[in-house]
Amino acid sequence: MGKLKITSIDDDKPVKINIELPAGLHRDLSEYAAVLSAQSGQPVSDPARLIAPMLERFMATDREFARARRTGR
Secondary structure, eight states, X not given: OOOOSOOOOOOOOOOOOXXXXXXXXXXXXXXXXXXXXXXXXXXXXXXXXXXXXXXXXXXXXXXXXXXXXXXXX
């Protein structure tokens, strides 16, 4: 298996946001946390903590979003 895109969870001051996830997505998030724990050797206590780094990674690699930011759209 290759490396996951999320490698660690930064301990930063959070802003609380409440969201609802479809059950299937929550199962996938929990499974991702289990795989990440196995690869990193560090347990992920709450799979919800993966949401922020996943969103950061998604936005950092979205070329259209980067282009829109540069042009001020």
